[in-house]
Amino acid sequence: MKDFQTQDDLYLLVDAFYKKLLADNSISYIFTDVVKIKLEAHLPILVTFWSQAILGTGGYTKNLTQIHLDVNAKSYLSPELFAIWLRHFYNTVDENFKGEKAEQIKTQALSIGTIMQVKIKNERS
Numbered sequence: 004m005k006d007f008q009t010q011d012d013l014y015l016l017v018d019a020f021y022k023k024l025l026a027d028n029s030i031s032y033i034f035t036d037v038v039k040i041k042l043e044a045h046l047p048i049l050v051t052f053w054s055q056a057i058l059g060t061g062g063y064t065k066n067l068t069q070i071h072l073d074v075n076a077k078s079y080l081s082p083e084l085f086a087i088w089l090r091h092f093y094n095t096v097d098e099n100f101k102g103e104k105a106e107q108i109k110t111q112a113l114s115i116g117t118i119m120q121v122k123i124k125n126e127r128s
């Protein structure tokens with residue numbers, strides 16, 4: 004199994020990851036009902052984001068935490084939902100990639116997810 008090298012690798016990852024998210028009823032409603040994402044527009048944005056994070060390219064300029072606070076304002080993003088999201092993310096990485104960047108992308112997802120959850124918690128208190 005190889006490590007992440009190109010944006011095509013990241014496209015493979017996010018495509019397989021969203022197939023898992025959308026096939027899981029416990030989280031899919033966020034992407035189909037709360038926010039009606041259009042996959043063909045959404046997946047390239049995810050590739051740009053992860054490419055900046057682990058391949059060192061630029062190009063992602065939006066406030067990712069604020070985007071998720073906005074989703075949370077429409078429908079609560081609970082710790083359980085974050086755990087489900089992260090589990091699918093880790094599994095998709097591990098099923099397809101192995102190496103330093105594969106470890107790095109999982110660590111980054113965990114730390115970003117942790118920051119999002121702290122901000123969500125602060126908004127509720």
Ligand code: HEM
Nearest residue numbers: 033034038048049052065070074080084085088112115116
């Ligand atoms: C409970 C967990 C999560 C849920 C349910 C969730 C859901 C969503 C939804 C519905 C959108 C589309 C928002 C919109 O277009 O208005 C989105 C965008 C996005 N999410 Fe998440 N998310 C979660 C966690 C995360 C985490 C932990 C990361 C990164 C480590 C992440 C990365 C992204 C990225 C890069 C986008 C694209 C933002 C953009 O359009 O610029 N998400 N997410």
